[in-house]
Amino acid sequence: MHIGIFETSDAASDAAAELIIDLFSRKPHATLGVATGSTPEKLYARLRAAHAAGTFTLKNSSAFALDEYVGIAEDHPQRYRNVLRRELVGKDKTGLTEAGLNTPDAGADDPEQAALVYDRMIGGSGGIDLQILGIGVDGHIGFNEPGGSLVSRTHIEALAGQTISDNARFFNGDTSQVPRRCITQGLGTIMEAKRLVLLAFGANKADAVAQLVEGPISAKWPATIMQMHPDVVAITDTAAASKLEFADLYQERWRLAKGE
Ligand code: F6R
Numbered sequence: 001m002h003i004g005i006f007e008t009s010d011a012a013s014d015a016a017a018e019l020i021i022d023l024f025s026r027k028p029h030a031t032l033g034v035a036t037g038s039t040p041e042k043l044y045a046r047l048r049a050a051h052a053a054g055t056f057t058l059k060n061s062s063a064f065a066l067d068e069y070v071g072i073a074e075d076h077p078q079r080y081r082n083v084l085r086r087e088l089v090g091k092d093k094t095g096l097t098e099a100g101l102n103t104p105d106a107g108a109d110d111p112e113q114a115a116l117v118y119d120r121m122i123g124g125s126g127g128i129d130l131q132i133l134g135i136g137v138d139g140h141i142g143f144n145e146p147g148g149s150l151v152s153r154t155h156i157e158a159l160a161g162q163t164i165s166d167n168a169r170f171f172n173g174d175t176s177q178v179p180r181r182c183i184t185q186g187l188g189t190i191m192e193a194k195r196l197v198l199l200a201f202g203a204n205k206a207d208a209v210a211q212l213v214e215g216p217i218s219a220k221w222p223a224t225i226m227q228m229h230p231d232v233v234a235i236t237d238t239a240a241a242s243k244l245e246f247a248d249l250y251q252e253r254w255r256l257a258k259g260e
Contacts, residue, residue, distance in 0.1 A: 001232040002257060003213060003250035005241040009042060009201040012235045016132075016199055017046035019233065021056045023130055023195075032063045033131030033190075034088065036080045037167075039199045040132055044087040044094075051094045059095035063088065064122055066133070066142040066190070068106040069179035070156065078170050104154065104183035111156055115183045119154035122189060131193035135200050138162045139208045139221035143184035150217070150225045152186030187225050195231045198223070200240040209236055210243035213250075 006012040020043075023030055034040070050056035068080045076082065081103040088096045102121060108114035122128060133141050138160055144152065145160040159167075164178045171177035190196070200209050211221040213234065218224055226232050241247055 001213060001227065001229075001234060002254060003241070003244070003247075004233065004235040004254050005244075005247060005251055006235065006237055009237045012199065012201065012237050013042035013046055016040075016043045016197055016233075016235050017050065019197055020047065020130060020132075021050050024056055024058075024061070027129065028057075029060050030129040031125055031127065032058065032061060033066065033128040033133075033185075033193055034063045034084060035066050035132045035134045035199075036083050037134045039134035039201055041087070043132070043199065047088070047094050057095035058088065058100065059091075059097065061096065062100045062102060062125055063096055064125070064128055064185075065101075065103040066131075067157075067182050067184040068104040070106045070111055070181040070183060071179045072106070074107060106183045111181075111183060115154045115156060118183065119186070119189055122154075122185070123192075128193035130195045130197060131190060133190070133196060133198040133223075135198060135205060135208050135212065135223050136160075136163055137166055137204055137208060139211055139223045141187070141198070141223045141226070142190055143182045144187050144190075144222040146220050146222060148219060148222065149187070150219055150222070151188040151191075154183065154185050154189050157182050157184045187222060191225060191229055195233070196226055196229055198226070198232065198234045200234065200236045202237070203239040203242060205236075205240040206243040209234070209240045210245075214245055 072079045088094045104118040105114040143157045164175050167178050168175045212223040215224050
């Protein structure tokens with residue numbers, strides 16, 4: 001795992017944007033896995049700026065969301081398809097088309113079947129070249145909460161109490177408005193992406209980041225499965241990295257990879 005530790009989330013988001021822009025300059029039809037939540041917002045702003053500058057476009061690409069709430073109204077601003085539309089879709093954003101944006105059909109009559117279909121769609125697309133990830137305070141990636149299978153496929157998940165209270169900020173601070181269920185890419189699905197780029201900002205993510213990088217692989221901290229992936233880049237600010245025992249080594253290794 002490569003760990004980049006930056007003073008600010010702005011600098012960290014610059015570094016993540018650089019990785020993505022570089023991938024698309026080499027492979028313009030690459031498939032991008034996209035996260036929601038607040039962590040990737042600055043990254044998406046940078047991708048929009050690069051699109052405006054003509055150095056980046058998703059117009060020829062497909063994007064796959066990590067997850068979607070079950071039981072949320074189609075026009076709800078926090079439905080992840082709507083969030084991702086606002087962030088990425090259109091010529092004035094990143095060039096991603098409406099048809100190019102894939103999200104689990106969580107409003108389907110049979111969400112379990114919809115999860116299966118979504119998993120197959122990812123495989124059928126040729127797979128995800130680069131998956132952007134955030135991390136939950138409880139160590140979830142996607143919405144794979146503690147205690148689940150480390151090799152799961154896309155499935156319906158129950159959100160943990162921690163996640164519901166963390167996400168209440170998107171629902172007027174009211175936990176009762178946060179959906180209880182979602183469809184999420186499984187850990188096995190996420191692990192099939194060719195490259196995983198995880199972002200983590202703020203002191204409240206420090207425990208999860210320490211477990212991700214240095215903890216034992218365990219269903220208690222689902223993100224730890226990423227230690228088994230050959231190409232992971234974790235990009236954090238100093239607050240999220242504050243509990244890493246070997247931070248100096250990781251920074252040295254980062255400089256080595258940059259040829260410094
Ligand atoms: C979102 C997702 C989640 C978030 C995580 C962190 O699609 O899959 O894993 O990345 O809950 O959320 P924020 O970024 O809001 O702290």
